[in-house]
Amino acid sequence: MAKDDEQIQIHNHKHKKMFIGVIWNCASELKLLLSTLLFLCSIITLFQIFPVRDLRGCAAFPPPSAVTTELIASPPLVQTKELEDVAVDGGLIKRTFNGYGTAAYNFILMSAYRGGGATFAVIGLSSKPLHLFAKPTYTCQWVPHTATVSDENITVAGYKILPDWGYGRVYTVVVVNCTFPFPVGEDGSGGRLLVHASTAGGGDSNFALTDTIDALVEAPGSVNVSRFDAPPEYEYLYCGSPLYGNLSPQRVREWIAYHVDLFGQKSHFVIYDAGGVHPDVMAVLRPWVEKGYVTLQDVTEEERFDGYYHNQFLIVNDCLHRYRFTTKWMFFFDLDEFIFLPETTIKNVTDSLSEYTQLRISQRTMSNKLCYLDDHPGKIYRKWGIEKLVYRDTKRGIRRDRKYAIQPRNVFATGVHMSQNLKGITIHKTEEKIMYYHYHGTISERREPCRQLVNTTEKNVDGTPYVVDTTMREAAGAVKRFELRMIGPVLQNTHQ
Structure with a gap:
């Protein structure tokens, strides 16, 4: 009987040594497994503390398909301040009109051409009601490709010409003359002509908007000013x-x-x-x-x-x-x-x-x-x-x-x-x-x-x-x- 107990102990000792050897040989894999389990437990804990929607904007990967479906089905509403009818003195009711979308563009650029060393013409269409009921203005800006302290911001008022006045329909033709006080870009350095088109409120000062038009880009060496006199x-x-x-x-x-x-x-x-x-x-x-x-x-x-x-x-x-x-x-x-x-x-x-x-x-x-x-x-x-x-x-x-x-x-x-x-x-x-x-x-x-x-x-x-x-x-x-x-x-x- 003693001999049998001794054999059992020896057998168990062998199994313990084998188990310890396996663990020792697989230590790195076990460490990785334990680290992964710890990370997942931490994520689960965070999701219990913070709402899912708050973390959505910080996620590095696309949200699950169920969340994506929710976003598509329920887009965020754009808050628009709607005007209401108002009763004024004398029983008069002042009616209001709420506009949505865009009725006509502020400016539709067709072309822009250099007319000399210091002058340009910008040709396009603009909303005729805008010009009929408001006084839209245009500002011309020359931006050199290699700006210096003296010429990094050359801006002048644009002169507006309406050649089809009285004929226009939804759109009227606008020719904006941009004449700078001295030649710009004629040295071949190149630059960009920007036109800032202001709606002047369209009759309502609460809605004064300005759009910037990239009218003309001249690459370095592309201007030949001799052709203006040839x-x-x-x-x-x-x-x-x-x-x-x-x-x-x-x-x-x-x-x-x-x-x-x-x-x-x-x-x-x-x-x-x-x-x-x-x-x-x-x-x-x-x-x-x-x-x-x-x-x-x-x-x-x-x-x-x-x-x-x-x-x-x-x-x-x-x-x-x-x-x-x-x-x-x-x-x-x-x-x-x-x-x-x-x-x-x-x-x-x-x-x-x-x-x-x-x-x-x-x-x-x-x-x-x-x-x-x-x-x-x-x-x-x-x-x-x-x-x-x-x-x-x-x-x-x-x-x-x-x-x-x-x-x-x-x-x-x-x-x-x-x-x-x-x-x-x-x-x-x-x-x-x-x-x-x-x-x-x-x-x-x-x-x-x-x-x-x-x-x-x-x-x-x-x-x-x-x-x-x-x-x-x-x-x-x-x-x-x-x-x-x-x-x-x-x-x-x-x-x-």
């Missing part, structure tokens, strides 16, 4: 109004060929597409783009903002400041209008009027429905529009629109029918030198323009007298030959 690249540049709708490719074809021929080799045409340059119109413009006569710009994005006539004033002001140093004369008219010179060339006309900053161009209104039935009635539908639409409106005593041309280096903002923001003088009586024929609405329809064939030289329609004027018909032959010589027969099968 001879222009072009003699004549056309600034077009935005094109929209289902335009007639044939009318566009006639217009571009006619005016490239009229203005000559040192001319250029800038056309803005607001949705009207569909594939058939693009096919007409492409040969002239490839020849270097046409630049096409896509401005369909501006259609989101409700301004006058597809933001026409915005487009012409962008064109003015973008190209003002590249051309001697800049022309503004539409693609259903044809410039005509009674006796001379365009260069002779502009040279004789070089003392004027602006020249106005009078209108000859043509019928867009009456066509002259001549000796070949079967061929009339194959003729160009300027060949068959030959009846001119001769009504007297009415005011007709004019278009215009300017020497752009002396103009600060411009309009659709004339510029009122310029340095210099304007000549209005130019009928003996230059005019334009207006075929109203013919470019916006893709069907045959002839609605009525007439075989008399005079016609009265709804009280409007018309007479035959074949001036443009006689010019069509030379324009057709010019087109064939310049781009070949590629457009011979163009349809309405």
Whole structure:
């Protein structure tokens, strides 16, 4: 029996030694396990002391899915101070209006251009009610890339020009002139032009807001101030109004060929597409783009903002400041209008009027429905529009629109029918030198323009007298030959 007890003790002693050996060999793992258990117990204790929501903002990892669902389902409410109706003396109840969201932007930047060593033009849209009921202001700031103590904060008041006043809709066009007292950034160091647009309360001083617009950034070495005094690249540049709708490719074809021929080799045409340059119109413009006569710009994005006539004033002001140093004369008219010179060339006309900053161009209104039935009635539908639409409106005593041309280096903002923001003088009586024929609405329809064939030289329609004027018909032959010589027969099968 004693022997058996001794064997049991020896066996237990062996097991104890084995257990101690295992623990000793696994000491590091056990320490890690105990540390982890201690950490988890501490976290549980903290969660019992502090609410879960208070710790959420300090968590380094995303919250559990259940908490995320709670946040999405119950977003925090934005506290808005709502105004209430108030009863005042005399039984009068003063009504109040609570606005939510944004009705119109304070400023929508389209472009900004340097106009010299010390001056810039910033072109954009702004809320028309804001300018109608308040007095918003603009402050210009030049921030050099490498500021020194003397020029680290160069700020001046911006001069606001509203070229479409009276025409704007939800938005009105604003041209902000920023002129600093001395040249900035012309040394090639680069910088940024900031415009601080203040709403001036919008009629309510409690809601005066200021937005900072990053209008222009000039990289170091990107400014070439010599171009402001260099001879222009072009003699004549056309600034077009935005094109929209289902335009007639044939009318566009006639217009571009006619005016490239009229203005000559040192001319250029800038056309803005607001949705009207569909594939058939693009096919007409492409040969002239490839020849270097046409630049096409896509401005369909501006259609989101409700301004006058597809933001026409915005487009012409962008064109003015973008190209003002590249051309001697800049022309503004539409693609259903044809410039005509009674006796001379365009260069002779502009040279004789070089003392004027602006020249106005009078209108000859043509019928867009009456066509002259001549000796070949079967061929009339194959003729160009300027060949068959030959009846001119001769009504007297009415005011007709004019278009215009300017020497752009002396103009600060411009309009659709004339510029009122310029340095210099304007000549209005130019009928003996230059005019334009207006075929109203013919470019916006893709069907045959002839609605009525007439075989008399005079016609009265709804009280409007018309007479035959074949001036443009006689010019069509030379324009057709010019087109064939310049781009070949590629457009011979163009349809309405």
